Each structure stands twice: as C-alpha cells, then as structure tokens.
Amino acid sequence: MYMISSNKMRKAKAALEKTEPYFYTMQSAMAYILEHFPDVKHEFFDSRQKKELWERKVGIVLITADKGLAGAYNHNVIKLAQEMLDANKGKSFLYVVGQVGARYFEKRGYKLSRHFEYTAQNPTLNRARNIADFLMERFLQERLDDIYLIYTRMNKNVPDPEILQLLPIVPEDYDLRYTKADTHLDDIPMLPSTEDMITSLVPSCITGFIYGALVESYCAEQSMRVAAMQSSTNNAKEMLAQLSIEYNRIRQATITQEITEVTAGARSIRNA
Numbered sequence: 710m711y712m713i714s715s716n717k718m719r720k721a722k723a724a725l726e727k728t729e730p731y732f733y734t735m736q737s738a739m740a741y742i743l744e745h746f747p748d749v750k751h752e753f754f755d756s757r758q759k760k761e762l763w764e765r766k767v768g769i770v771l772i773t774a775d776k777g778l779a780g781a782y783n784h785n786v787i788k789l790a791q792e793m794l795d796a797n798k799g800k801s802f803l804y805v806v807g808q809v810g811a812r813y814f815e816k817r818g819y820k821l822s823r824h825f826e827y828t829a830q831n832p833t834l835n836r837a838r839n840i841a842d843f844l845m846e847r848f849l850q851e852r853l854d855d856i857y858l859i860y861t862r863m864n865k866n867v868p869d870p871e872i873l874q875l876l877p878i879v880p881e882d883y884d885l886r887y888t889k890a891d892t893h894l895d896d897i898p899m900l901p902s903t904e905d906m907i908t909s910l911v912p913s914c915i916t917g918f919i920y921g922a923l924v925e926s927y928c929a930e931q932s933m934r935v936a937a938m939q940s941s942t943n944n945a946k947e948m949l950a951q952l953s954i955e956y957n958r959i960r961q962a963t964i965t966q967e968i969t970e971v972t973a974g975a976r977s978i979r980n981a
Contacts, residue, residue, distance in 0.1 A: 732917030773810030
C-alpha cells in the first residue's frame with residue numbers, strides 16, 4: 710500500500726501541475742476585471758444581505774476519501790463539516806464526495822442533500838464541472854445563499870484541512886498580488902461587456918476551484934496514506950523486535966528449567 714500510494718500521489722501532483730496555469734490565469738483575469746471595474750454588478754456577487762442569519766441557506770460541499778487507512782485525513786475534514794452543520798442547524802445542506810464522509814453522517818442521523826456518486830479516486834475535470842453546474846444552479850435559484858467547500862489542501866506538502874467560500878464571490882478574494890499567472894492583461898478589451906465576461910469566467914473559476922480541491926484532496930489522501938503505511942511498517946518492525954526478544958527470553962528460561970530438572974533427576978538417581 711505504501712508503494713501504490715506513493716505512485717498515485719506522484720500522478721495526482723503531476724495532474725495538478727498541468728492544470729494550475731490555466732486556472733490561475735482565469736483567476737488573474739477575474740482579478741483584473743474586479744480591479745479595473747470595482748463597481749460592476751452581477752448575480753454571482755449577490756451576498757443577499759437583506760436576509761437574516763436564520764433565513765440563510767448554507768450549502769456545504771465535503772470532499773473525503775472512499776476508504777480509511779489514511780491517518781487523520783478523513784477525520785479532519787469531517788470534523789470541520791460537522792462543526793459547520795451544528796452551527797447552522799436546520800438551514801444547512803450537505804453535499805458529499807467520497808464514501809467515508811457519506812457513511813459517517815448517515816450513521817449519525819444527518820441528512821445528505823446529495824451524495825455525489827463519483828469516486829474520490831482519479832478526479833476529472835468533467836466531474837468538477839458537473840458539481841460546479843449543480844451548485845451554481847441552486848445559488849442562482851436562491852435555493853442556497855452561501856456555498857462552502859471543505860477539502861484538504863497541500864500546504865507546502867503538508868496536508869491541511871481548508872474551508873473555501875465558493876459563492877457568493879467576494880471581490881476581495883481575487884487579488885492580483887496573490888495570483889500566479891504571468892499574463893499581461895492591461896491591453897485586453899472587455900467585449901461585449903464586463904458583465905458578459907464575468908458570466909463567462911465565473912463558471913470556469915468555480916470549476917477550477919472544485920477541480921483543484923478534488924486533486925489536492927486526492928494528493929493529501931495518498932500522502933497521508935503513505936505516512937500511515939510507513940508508520941505501520943515501523944510499528945510492526947518494532948513489535949517484531951520486542952516479541953523476538955520476549956520469545957527468546959521465554960525460550961531460554963524454558964531450556965534452563967529443563968536442564969535444571971534433568972540435572973536434579975540425574976542427581977536423585979545417583980544418590981539412590
């Protein structure tokens with residue numbers, strides 16, 4: 710399992726590196742628009758401030774694995790999701806990717822609004838696009854007011870649970886200082902209009918966030934499984950060493966006792 714997870718982790722990281730430039734460029738384009746047109750209005754920016762807290766419908770998208778044996782990978786994100794659900798009791802909708810998260814909440818009586826029947830293994834852009842379309846449709850229909858994504862992020866190769874707000878879009882989150890694209894956008898005109906550009910860009914950005922989260926979660930799962938298998942191997946070797954010492958001690962004590970009994974018997978026969 711250690712070798713298999715190591716191979717899967719390398720493949721997942723390679724897939725993420727291939728797609729990152731495209732989605733970072735999309736985010737850079739969005740940041741450019743928001744920087745030069747700060748007063749632009751769009752339905753994806755609608756924070757629905759008129760609604761009271763108890764009226765807001767919160768959607769929580771949770772990404773877990775399909776199986777365990779990955780250390781605290783599943784536990785960390787499930788804990789975050791459960792805290793959000795308990796804090797927004799009665800107005801939260803849970804959407805799950807991965808069998809572990811679905812089974813956990815079903816056993817504890819939580820209602821799943823939807824269990825995406827996609828395996829957490831080998832995430833694809835098509836799956837991310839389907840999830841994004843599903844969530845955006847519900848947001849535009851006002852069936853959801855806030856949508857959060859809970860996943861495991863690879864922070865300097867260290868898995869770290871993360872909460873990301875997908876919708877409504879917060880313009881402050883799109884800052885040119887934090888985008889990684891090197892594309893110069895100052896000479897690109899906005900045609901046919903800024904609103905149409907945002908309508909076109911937002912679905913791709915949301916899809917990119919979800920796809921990145923799926924791939925990063927998969928990387929983190931394999932990384933933590935590698936660590937768990939290595940720890941299990943080390944613990945097994947240590948246990949074998951301890952048991953070998955204990956076995957040899959018991960064996961030596963048994964041999965010593967048998968020699969003592971034989972010697973005592975021989976002495977008794979000689980004396981007789």
